[in-house]
Amino acid sequence: MKPAPANPAEADPWITYKRLLGYSRRYKLVAVVTLVAMVTDGAALAAFTSLIQPIIDKLFALKSAYYIFWMPIWIISIFLVRGVATFVGGYGTAYIGRNVVQSIQQDVFDAYLRLPATFFGAENSGQQISRITYTTEQVAQASTDAVKVLVIDGATVIGMLVVMLYRSAYLTLALLVLVPAIMVIATVVSRRYRQISRRIQGTMGSVTGAVEESVGAHREVRIYGGQAHEAARFGDITHRTRRLNLKVAATSAASSSTVQTVAAFALAFLVFLGTRPTVINRISPGDFLAVLSAMGAMLSSIKRLANVQPNVQKGLAAAQDLFAVIDMPPEPDTGTVPLQRTRGDLVFRDVALRYPTSEGAALRGVDLTCPPGKVTALVGRSGSGKTSLVSLLPRFYEPSGGQILLDGRDYRDYRLNDLRRQIAWVGQSVVLFGGTVAENIAYGELSGASEADIVAAAEAANAMEFIRRMPQGLHSPIGQGGSMLSGGQRQRIAIARAILKNAPILVLDEATSALDTESERLIQNALQRLMEHRTTLVIAHRLSTIEGADQIAVMDHGRIVERGTHAELLALQGHYAALHRMQFQAPAGD
Template identity: 35%
Template sequence: MNNPTTSRPQGAGTKPFLTLLKETKPSYGLLAIAIGLSMISTLVGLVIPLFTKNLVDGFSLASVSKLQIAGIAGAFIAQTIAAGVSIYLLNYVGQKVVSGLRDRLWRKFLVLPVSYYNDNRTGESVSRMTNDTGIIKTLVSEHLSTLFTGAVSIIGSVSVLLYLNWKMTLVLFTVIPLSALILVPLGRQMYKISKGMQDETASFTATLSGVLSEIRLVKASGAETREYEAGRKGIMNLLSFGIREGKINAMISPLVSFVFMMLLVVIIGYGGMQVSAGVLTAGELVAFILYLIQIIMPLTQLTTFFTQIQKAKGASERIIETLAAEEEQYAGSREANGAEGPIILDNVSFGYKSGELVLKQLSFRMLPGQVTAIVGPSGGGKTTLFSLLERFYQPVGGRIMLGETPVSEFSLRSWRSLIGYVSQDSPLLAGTIKENLGYGLERDISEEEMRQAAAMAYADGFIDELPEGYNTDVGERGVKLSGGQRQRIAIARALLRNPKILMLDEATSSLDSQSEAVVQKALSNLMAGRTTIVIAHRLATVVNADQIVFMEKGRITGSGRHEELLEDHALYREFATQQLQMNIPGIEAEGQTRGIEEVTVANGQDTGSGRRPAYPRIGGSIPES
C-alpha cells in the first residue's frame, strides 16, 4: 500500500511533533496557565540571590522588618504552590494529549483495511499505541515547562549578571558556546539511537505478541528453544541501543558538570581578584555564583528536554505514518438491503502485489436463495474470493455487483450487514458465550432470541450443561471450547445477524465425524432461504448444490451442477472418483449424495427423509431435536 509518509526524510526536525501536538487539540488555556505558573516560580527564584547579596554586604537581619520577612516567606510559599499547581496541570495536559492520541490511533486501527495488517505486524501497532504515545506524554508533562522556565531563568540571570559585572558575565559566554558545539552533535546521535530503539521495541513487541498468542503451537511443535533465541535476539538488540543511549548520556552529564565546575572555578578565581581589588563586593560575588547555578541547572534541564524531544520526533513520525495510512471507504451512495438481485462477478481480477494476479477474470452469478459451491485444488484463490466479497480488498479489474449495482456503491456497513460468515476456525473473542453471540449487533438481543438461535445451531445442549451457562467465559480465542462447540456458537451468531448472504469457508473440515454431523444439521437451519456460498474441499458436502464453480490457479475452469461437471470436467471427475469412490464416471456410488442435505445427529437419530429439513429462521418456531 502506498503510504505518503514513508518517504519522510530522517531528522525532519520538530515539525512532525508540533503537527501531531496541534492535531490533538490540547487545552491551550491550561497549558498557558501551567507554563505561566512555572515562569512565576522561576522569577521568584531570581530575586533570592539579590536578597542574599544584601545580607552578605552587611544588611543585617535586625534591619529587616517583619513586613519584609512576611513578604519573603509569602514569596517562597507562592513559589512552592505555583510550582506544584504547574506540575499538576502539565501532567493533566500531558495525560489528555496521550489519551487523545491513543483514541485517534485506536479509531484508526479499526478502520484500516485488512491489507494494512498484511504488511504490519500486530505488535508494532501495539507499540505505536503504548510506547510511542508514552514518549510524547513524558515530553509534554515532564519536560515542556523547562523549555520556557529554563529560558526565563537563563535570560533573567544573564541580565542581572550583566548589570552586576559585565566583564565577568562575558567570561560565561566564552565557555557556554563551546559546550553547545559538543552537545548539539550528541543530540543528533541521540535522535538516531532513540528512533532505532523505538523501531526495535516495536519489532520485539510484535515477536512477543505473535509467540504468546500461539503458545500452544509453540509448545506442541517443541519450538521453545527456537522462539527463545528469536526473543533473545530482540532483547540483545534493545540492549545494544540502550548501551549506546547510555554512552551518549554518559558524555552529556559529565560534560555539563565539567562546564559548571570550570565556570565556578573561573568565577571564584576571577571574582576573588575583583573583590581584592575592590571592584566587586563579596555579596556581589556570592550573588554571581548563585546566578551561575541558576544558569547551569536550567541548561542541564534543557539538555534533557532536547534529548527527550529527539525521542519524541521519532515517535511522532511513526504515529503520523499510521494516522496517514489509507482507510477503508465506509461511505456509499446508497444502502444495500439484499433485495437488489443476484450477486454477479464480471471479469473480476485481483492480486496482492502489483503484477501478480491471484484471481483472473472470474465471471459467474449467484442467484438469491440458491447454494453455490466453490471447489478446486488448494491455492486456487477460493478464500481470496471470499475476501473480495467481504470487500476486505478491492478488485484490480472487473466488478462485483448486487443486481445491477456495483457493490462498491453501497455503504460498507450496509453491505457487510447482509453477510453472515462462518469460517473454518470460527474465532471467538475472550468473554462470555452471551457476549460472543451478540458480538457486532447494534441492537440488544433478548434471552429468548439468544436461546432460539442456540437451539437452531444445536448449541443449547452443551451450553445448558456448562456451570454458568451463557455466562461461561470461553477463554482467549475460545480455547475453553471444542472445535465443534465454537462452530455452533459461530452459527448461532450468524443466525442472530439474520443475513441475506451466507458464506461458509470449510466450516466443517476440522471437525470429527460426530461433531460434523451436528454442525451440518445446524448449517442446514442457517442456510434455509439464504443465498449461500460454500468453499469446500470435500465434494460429498456440496454435490447437491445448485451450482458448483471449479477454480484452478485463480481461474474458473468449469461450472454447473454435479452431474454436468462429472460429464464435462476431467479434473472434477478425478476429484469425484477419488473422494466419492465412484467406479464409473457419472454413476453415483451409494451414499454419495450425503452431505449438506443429509446429516446424522450425534445421538444416532436422523431427519428421517434424508433431505434437508426446511426449518424456520429466527422468529419462527423451534424444531424439536
C-alpha cells in the same frame, strides 16, 4: 499501501510539534495556570539566589536588625510559593500529557479500525501493538518532562541572568562569551538523538511481536522443541534494542559531561574576572557569591535544557510515526448508492486478484454467476483461491481486474457499510472476542438483539446444547478469543452469529470443518433452512456437505475449471469426479 511514509525524517518537526500542541488546545486554561506555576517556580529560585547577597553583606557583615528579623520570613515565604508552584506545575503537565496521550491512542486505534486489510498484512502486529503501548508513551514524555524542563529551567535561566546582571553587570556580560559553546553542544547532541530514537521505536515493535508470537504459540514451541530457536531470536532482538539504548545513554552522558566541563571553565573564568585588581575592590563578597550561585544554578538548568533535547526528539520521532498512521488513507469507500437489502444477484466477471504482498496472481479470469437464493459451492484443493474469491465480496481486497456485480450494479457503487450489512460470514478461522457467549453471538450491530433471538440463533446452530451446560449459560465468559471453548464450540458460536445477522448473502468458509459428524448433520439441517432465501457461497473440503448445492464450481490455481451440479460434474469425469472418488473410494472389489 505503505505502512508509513518512506522516510518520516522528511516530515517537518515543526509541523509535528504544532500538531501535538493542537491536541492540548482543549486544555488551554490548565496550560496557562501550569505555565504560570512553572515560571513562578523558576523565578522563586532566582529570588532566593538573589537573597544571598543581603545574607552575606547585610546579615553577617553589618548584622542589620532589619534583615535579621525579615530574612527567615522571606526565605519561608519564597519556599512556600515555590512549593505550591512546583506541585501545580508538575500535576498540570501530567494532566495535559496524559490527556494528550489518551487522545492520540484513541486516534491510532480508530485508524486501525478504518485501515484496509492490506495494512495489516504489510506490518507485523507487534509493531502495531507497540505503536499504541510504547510509542505513545514517548510522546507523553515529550509533552510532560520535556515541557516541564523547558519552561521551569528556561525561567530559571532567565531569572538567574537577571539576578547576575543586577548584582554585577560586568561579570555577567563577560561570562556570556560562553553561550555559543553551549549552543553548539546542544545542536550536535539533538541531531544524533533523533536518528537513534527512530530506530529504537522499530525494535520495540519487534520485541513485542516476538513475545506475542512465542507466547501465543507456547504449545507448538514445546512440542516441536522450539525453545532454543525462540530464545535466540528474542535474544537477537533485545541485543539490538540494548545497543541502541546504550547509544542514547552514551550521547546523553557525553553531553552531560561536556556541559560540566564548560561549567568548570565558566567558574574558573568568573573567579579570574572577579579577582582582577581593578574589580576586586568594587565587588562586595555578597555580590560575588550571588553571581557565583546564580551561575551555578543557571548552568545546571542549562545542562537539563541540553538533555531535554533527546526527550523532545524522541517524542517528535514518536509523534511522526503516530501521525503517519493516523493520516493513512482509510479503506476506499467511494460508493454512494444506498442498499437496503440486496436480491442477492451476484456475478463475478473475469475477476483477477493479486495480493500486494505476493508475486503471483491468486485469482485469474474468474467468471461465476450466483443466482439469488441459490447455493453455490466452491471446491478445490488447498490454495486454489476459494477464500480469496469470497474475500472480495466484503471488499477486504480489491480485485485487480474484472468486475463484480451485485443486483446488476458494480458492487463498488454501494456504500461500503451497506454492502457489508448484506453479508453474514463464517470464516475458515473463527474469531471470537473476550466477553460472554451472548456478547459474541450478538456482536457489533447485532448487540441490540433480544435474548430470545440469541437463543433461537444458538439453538439453530446446535450450540445451545453446550451453552446450557456452562455455569452461567448464555452469560458465561469464554476467555480471551474464546480460549475456554473447543474448536467445534467456537465454530457453532460463529454460525449462531451468522444466523442472527439474517443477511441476504451468506458465506460459509469451511464452517463446519471442526464438527463431529452428528453435530455437522444437525447444523447442516439448520444451515439448509437458513440458505433457503439467500444467496449462499459455501466452501467445503468434505464433498458430502455440498452435494445438494445448486451449482458447484471447482477451482484450481485461481481459476474455475469446472461448473455444474453434483450429478453433471460426476458425469463429466473430470476434477470433481476425481476428488469425489478419492473421498468416497469404494472398498476394493465392490
